[in-house]
Amino acid sequence: xxxxxxxxxxxxxxxxxxxxxxxxxxxxxxxxxxxxxxxxxxxxxxxxxxxxxxxxxxxxxxxxxxxxxxxxxxxxxxxxxxxxxxxxxxxxxxxxxxxxxxxxxxxxxxxxxxxxxxxxxxxxxxxxxxxxxxxxxxxxxxxxxxxxxxxxxxxxxxxxxxxxxxxxxxxxxxxxxxxxxxxxxxxxxxxxxxxxxxxxxxxxxxxxxxxxxxxxxxxxxxxxxxxxxxxxxxxxxxxxxxxxxxxxxxxxxxxxxxxxxxxxxxxxxxxxxxxxxxxxxxxxxxxxxxxxxxxxxxxxxxxxxxxxxxxxxxxxxxxxxxxxxxxxxxxxxxxxxxxxxxxxxxxxxxxxxxxxxxxxxxxxxxxxxxxxxxxxxxxxxxxxxxxxxxxxxxxxxxxxxxxxxxxxxxxxxxxx
Amino acid sequence: xxxxxxxxxxxxxxxxxxxxxxxxxxxxxxxxxxxxxxxxxxxxxxxxxxxxxxxxxxxxxxxxxxxxxxxxxxxxxxxxxxxxxxxxxxxxxxxxxxxxxxxxxxxxxxxxxxxxxxxxxxxxxxxxxxxxxxxxxxxxxxxxxxxxxxxxxxxxxxxxxxxxxxxxxxxxxxxxxxxxxxxxxxxxxxxxxxxxxxxxxxxxxxxxxxxxxxxxxxxxxxxxxxxxxxxxxxxxxxxxxxxxxxxxxxxxxxxxxxxxxxxxxxxxxxxxxxxxxxxxxxxxxxxxxxxxxxxxxxxxxxxxxxxxxxxxxxxxxxxxxxxxxxxxxxxxxxxxxxxxxxxxxxxxxxxxxxxxxxxxxxxxxxxxxxxxxxxxxxxxxxxxxxxxxxxxxxxxxxxxxxxxxxxxxxxxxxxx
Numbered sequence: 001x002x003x004x005x006x007x008x009x010x011x012x013x014x015x016x017x018x019x020x021x022x023x024x025x026x027x028x029x030x031x032x033x034x035x036x037x038x039x040x041x042x043x044x045x046x047x048x049x050x051x052x053x054x055x056x057x058x059x060x061x062x063x064x065x066x067x068x069x070x071x072x073x074x075x076x077x078x079x080x081x082x083x084x085x086x087x088x089x090x091x092x093x094x095x096x097x098x099x100x101x102x103x104x105x106x107x108x109x110x111x112x113x114x115x116x117x118x119x120x121x122x123x124x125x126x127x128x129x130x131x132x133x134x135x136x137x138x139x140x141x142x143x144x145x146x147x148x149x150x151x152x153x154x155x156x157x158x159x160x161x162x163x164x165x166x167x168x169x170x171x172x173x174x175x176x177x178x179x180x181x182x183x184x185x186x187x188x189x190x191x192x193x194x195x196x197x198x199x200x201x202x203x204x205x206x207x208x209x210x211x212x213x214x215x216x217x218x219x220x221x222x223x224x225x226x227x228x229x230x231x232x233x234x235x236x237x238x239x240x241x242x243x244x245x246x247x248x249x250x251x252x253x254x255x256x257x258x259x260x261x262x263x264x265x266x267x268x269x270x271x272x273x274x275x276x277x278x279x280x281x282x283x284x285x286x287x288x289x290x291x292x293x294x295x296x297x298x299x300x301x302x303x304x305x306x307x308x309x310x311x312x313x314x315x316x317x318x319x320x321x322x323x324x325x326x327x328x329x330x331x332x333x334x335x336x337x338x339x340x341x342x343x344x345x346x347x348x349x350x351x352x353x354x355x356x357x358x359x360x361x362x363x364x365x366x367x368x369x370x371x372x373x374x375x376x377x378x379x380x381x382x383x384x385x386x387x388x389x390x391x392x393x394x395x396x397x398x399x400x401x402x403x404x405x406x407x408x409x410x411x412x413x414x415x416x
Numbered sequence: 417x418x419x420x421x422x423x424x425x426x427x428x429x430x431x432x433x434x435x436x437x438x439x440x441x442x443x444x445x446x447x448x449x450x451x452x453x454x455x456x457x458x459x460x461x462x463x464x465x466x467x468x469x470x471x472x473x474x475x476x477x478x479x480x481x482x483x484x485x486x487x488x489x490x491x492x493x494x495x496x497x498x499x500x501x502x503x504x505x506x507x508x509x510x511x512x513x514x515x516x517x518x519x520x521x522x523x524x525x526x527x528x529x530x531x532x533x534x535x536x537x538x539x540x541x542x543x544x545x546x547x548x549x550x551x552x553x554x555x556x557x558x559x560x561x562x563x564x565x566x567x568x569x570x571x572x573x574x575x576x577x578x579x580x581x582x583x584x585x586x587x588x589x590x591x592x593x594x595x596x597x598x599x600x601x602x603x604x605x606x607x608x609x610x611x612x613x614x615x616x617x618x619x620x621x622x623x624x625x626x627x628x629x630x631x632x633x634x635x636x637x638x639x640x641x642x643x644x645x646x647x648x649x650x651x652x653x654x655x656x657x658x659x660x661x662x663x664x665x666x667x668x669x670x671x672x673x674x675x676x677x678x679x680x681x682x683x684x685x686x687x688x689x690x691x692x693x694x695x696x697x698x699x700x701x702x703x704x705x706x707x708x709x710x711x712x713x714x715x716x717x718x719x720x721x722x723x724x725x726x727x728x729x730x731x732x733x734x735x736x737x738x739x740x741x742x743x744x745x746x747x748x749x750x751x752x753x754x755x756x757x758x759x760x761x762x763x764x765x766x767x768x769x770x771x772x773x774x775x776x777x778x779x780x781x782x783x784x785x786x787x788x789x790x791x792x793x794x795x796x797x798x799x800x801x802x803x804x805x806x807x808x809x810x811x812x813x814x815x816x817x818x819x820x821x822x823x824x825x826x827x828x829x830x831x832x
Contacts, residue, residue, distance in 0.1 A: 059710035167710040227694040227718045228686060234719040235682045237712065238726070242675030244660055259658030263679060266651045270644060275778075278643040284749065292747060294475035294583040296653065296739050300746065302643050303650040310654070323712050330716065331708060333700065362691075 036123045037115070038073040038098035038130050043146060045069050048179040055141075055176055058169040058331075065155070068180055069146025070094045070138035073122060074130035076184070083186045084128060084412070085177060086118065086137040087194030087201040089397075090268075090325050091317060093145035096137040097122035097130070110145055110316040120401040127405030128412065133190065141176050142168045142325055144318035151252060151318050161320075162249030168324055170197070170332040174204045178212060188212055191412055195219035195397030196364070197325070200332045203372065207337060210350035217408055219356045220397035222368030223334035223342050223375070229363055232271050233326040236264030240319045249320050261319045262310035269309045274360035274393030278302060334372065342375040349376060353383040354411045356404055358396035384411070452539045453531070454489040454514035454546050459562060461485050464595040471557075471592055474585040474747075481571070484596055485510045485562025486554035489538060490546035492600070499602045500544060500828070501593060502534065502553040503610030503617040505813075506684075506741050507733060509561035512553035513538035513546070526561055526732040536817040543821035544828065549606065557592050558584045558741055560734035567668060567734050577736075578665030584740055586613070586748040590620045594628060604628055607828055611635035611813030612780070613741070616748045619788065623753060626766035633824055635772045636813035638784030639750035639758050639791070645779055648687055649742040652680030656735045665736050677735045678726035685725045690776035690809030694718060750788065758791040765792060769799040770827045772820055774812035800827070 054064035103111035199221025243260030338345030357366030373385035470480035519527035615637025659676030754761030773782030
C-alpha cells in the first residue's frame with residue numbers, strides 16, 4: 001500500500017505557493033538507506049472533495065475541490081489494523097520521515113533534502129516502527145505544502161483564494177483526515193499521534209470520531225490556547241496584515257509580505273523555546289567578540305538566531321497559510337462540544353489516550369495538558385498522563401524523542 | 417524653585433517629533449485642585465550640553481547640543497536636602513504628576529490632559545509627598561517627549577538625526593541626569609526612584625555616583641535583561657525596521673512606520689502583563705457575543721485590546737525613539753563595572769537601597785531583583801528587598817501604588 005494503488009490527485013493547477021523568485025536552497029542530501037530510515041519517499045496527492053461532495057466546514061460554508069498531499073511509510077496489514085496517523089503542527093508538512101525523492105522539483109520549494117520532521121521517531125525499529133505500522137502523514141488544509149490552501153486557485157474567481165479562503169478549524173482538519181482514512185480503506189486507526197496543534201487534532205479525533213480510532217497520543221497540547229497565546233498569535237498576524245506587501249492577501253506573483261511573516265516567525269519561535277533554554281543557549285553573549293559594538297541590531301547572539309529563523313521561514317512558508325493556521329489554533333476549544341464543560345465533552349471518547357507534557361513548555365503548560373487528563377479521568381476513560389522533565393520548552397515535542405519515544409512505543413504495543 | 421529661576425532651553429528648533437498629521441486627541445481634562453494633586457504644571461526645558469561641553473557617551477562619541485525637558489513638584493528646601501529624582505521607563509515622560517498646563521499646545525501631541533503617569537504616588541500627602549520633597553522628573557535622552565532625540569535636527573546635517581543618533585545607554589542617561597542635578601544646584605539627592613528601566617537608572621546612580629545620592633528605590637528591575645527579554649525587544653525592533661515606511665529612520669515629515677511600531681507595542685504590552693492577568697481580564701471571550709464569527713482578526717477581546725494599545729501608542733511615540741530606548745534596555749548590565757561580577761560592581765554603592773519586585777513579573781522576575789539585593793548584601797550594604805504579591809505582572813510598578821506607596825513613604829522618611 002506504500003504508494004501503489006493510490007489515485008493521484010486529478011488536478012493539474014498546482015502552482016508554487018511561494019514566490020517564484022525563491023531559489024531552491026542547497027542543503028545536505030545524505031543518502032538514505034540506513035537501517036533506521038524509511039528511505040526515499042514520494043509524496044502522494046489525492047482529491048478528497050469535489051463539487052459533488054464538498055467538504056463542509058465549521059464556519060458554515062464548504063469547500064471544493066480539496067486535494068490532500070500525504071506520505072505513507074510501512075505496509076498496511078491485511079486486516080488493516082495497523083494504521084497510524086501522524087498529525088503535524090503549525091509549520092509542519094506531510095514529510096514526517098525518510099528522504100523526499102522529489103525535493104529537487106521546482107514546484108516544491110519548501111523541501112530541502114533533509115529527513116522528515118519526525119524522522120527520529122518514525123522508521124524501522126524506531127518508536128513508531130514502520131516494520132509494524134502503516135504510518136500516514138497528511139498536510140493540513142490551508143497549509144502551503146501541497147494540500148489545498150489560500151495559495152491555490154479559487155474556482156469561483158480564477159485567481160488564488162487569498163483571504164477568500166474560508167476560515168478553518170481543527171475539527172475541519174479532522175473531518176478531512178477521516179476522508180483520507182476512508183480513501184485508504186481503513187475502518188479504524190490503530191492510533192492518531194500529534195504534538196502541539198497536532199495534539200489538538202488527536203484530541204478532536206478522540207472526541208468526535210470515537211469509533212474510528214483505537215488510541216490517541218496527545219503531546220504538548222491542551223484543551224485550548226490561553227489568552228496570552230491568543231495574544232502572541234494576534235501580534236504575529238498583525239505583523240503580516242500591516243505589511244504593505246500583503247495587499248489584502250493577493251500578493252501571489254509579486255513580492256510577498258516577507259517582512260511581516262519574518263516578524264511573526266521570530267515571535268512564534270520565542271514561544272517555542274523556554275526562557276531557560278534561551279538563557280542557556282544564548283544568554284547575553286554578543287554575536288562578535290566580548291565587547292558591545294553599540295548598534296541597533298545584530299549585536300546579541302539571540303538576535304542573529306531569531307533573524308535567521310525568521311529569514312529561513314519566509315523562504316518556505318506562505319503568509320496567508322500562517323494567518324489561517326494560527327487562527328485554527330486560536331479557535332480550538334475542546335470543551336465546546338460539552339457546552340463549555342471539558343469533562344462533558346470528554347464523555348464521547350472511546351480510545352485509549354496517552355497525554356505527554358513538558359515541564360518547561362509555557363505555550364501549552366503541562367498543567368493545561370493535565371486538565372485534559374483529569375477531564376478524561378472524570379469519565380473513567382483509560383488515560384495516561386506523563387509530565388516529562390525538559391528544558392526545551394514547547395519544542396520538546398520535536399526534540400525529546402529519546403525520552404518520549406520508548407513511552408509511545410510501549411503505548412502502541414498494548415492491544416486492548 | 418518650582419519653575420522660577422530655571423533657564424529655559426535656549427533652542428528654538430523644537431519640532432513636533434510625531435507626524436504632523438496626527439490630531440490632538442480629545443481626552444478628559446478634569447480640573448486639578450484636589451487636595452492631593454500638585455495641580456497645573458508647566459514643563460521646563462534646559463540646555464545641558466553644548467558644543468563647548470558636549471555629553472560624552474558610552475559608545476565612544478559625544479553629543480551636543482542636548483536639551484532636557486523636566487518637571488518639578490514641591491519646593492527645594494533651603495539646605496537643598498529634600499530632592500527626589502523620579503526616573504521614568506520606556507514609554508514615560510517628564511510628566512509624572514499633576515496636570516500639564518501646556519497639553520493643548522500643538523507641539524506636544526503626546527500630552528492628553530490626563531494626570532501624570534505616577535500621579536497616584538506623587539503629590540501633597542501622597543507617598544512621595546510634595547509637601548516634604550522637591551520632586552524632579554526629566555525626560556530621557558533619545559525619547560520623543562521634549563528631550564533631545566532622533567527626531568531633532570542633527571546640527572551636522574541640518575536634518576533630523578534619525579539613525580545618525582548615537583546609541584545610548586542607561587549610564588548615559590544618568591550622566592545627563594547628574595548635569596541636571598548640578599544645574600539645580602543640588603549636591604546630594606535625597607533619593608532616586610524608578611521602576612523598570614527607571615529602576616535600572618536608579619541602580620546605575622547608586623553604583624556610579626555613590627556620593628551624589630542618599631538612597632535609591634529600585635522597582636521591578638534587575639541587573640540585566642535575560643535572553644528572552646532581549647529576544648522580545650529584537651522582534652519589536654525588527655517589526656519597525658521591516659516597515660517600508662521606516663526608510664532608514666528618515667521618515668519625519670512623511671508617513672511614519674506606524675505599522676511596525678504598532679506591532680512592537682502590542683508585543684511589548686504582552687510582556688508587561690502576567691499570563692494570569694490576561695487570562696482574568698480577557699480569557700478567550702469574544703469581542704462580540706458568545707459565538708465565533710470565523711474571521712482572521714477582531715474576534716477575541718484580547719486582540720481588540722492589544723490593537724487598541726498599539727494604535728494609541730503610535731499616536732504618541734516615535735519609532736526611532738523606540739529603537740534607541742529598547743536598545744539601552746538591552747545593553748544595561750549592572751555587573752559590567754565589576755568585570756561581570758555583580759557583587760564586585762556593588763562595592764561602590766553608598767546609598768541605602770530599597771528593592772521592590774512583583775511575584776507575577778516575568779520581564780524582570782523577582783528572582784532577578786533578589787539577585788541584586790544579594791549582591792548588595794554580600795557587600796554589607798544597607799538594602800531592603802520586598803517581593804510584593806501581585807497578579808499585575810511587570811505593570812505592577814505603575815498599578816500597585818496602594819501596596820508599595822506606604823513602603824516607599826516610610827523608606828524616604830528614614831534619615832540615617
